[in-house]
Amino acid sequence: MSTSKQCHNDENTQFIVVDPSTPVPKCPRLKAQSVSLAEIHNLQQEHAEKDAALALERQHTDMKSCVAAVLGSMTAAGYNSLYDFVDELLTICDQKISS
Numbered sequence: 001m002s003t004s005k006q007c008h009n010d011e012n013t014q015f016i017v018v019d020p021s022t023p024v025p026k027c028p029r030l031k032a033q034s035v036s037l038a039e040i041h042n043l044q045q046e047h048a049e050k051d052a053a054l055a056l057e058r059q060h061t062d063m064k065s066c067v068a069a070v071l072g073s074m075t076a077a078g079y080n081s082l083y084d085f086v087d088e089l090l091t092i093c094d095q096k097i098s099s
Helices: 037-076 082-090
Strands: none
């Protein structure tokens, strides 16, 4: 078979030119900081408290949005208040709607 006439150059390859006269830059080593067991427990407790507060806030906002959606749908249906909706629901004679 014949070879392709066009040269296929890969644009993603990088050519690394090594110059032996320049030294390789050295990266400083990372050193771990000493942390006591009490500090670890305190950090874990702080994170747990923040997570619990965040979960409680999410639950509260979810409940508020659900209540707002229900009240919005009731007012869109023509009821002025929750009392009017419940009164209509309890005094209706149609069995399919009341169940």
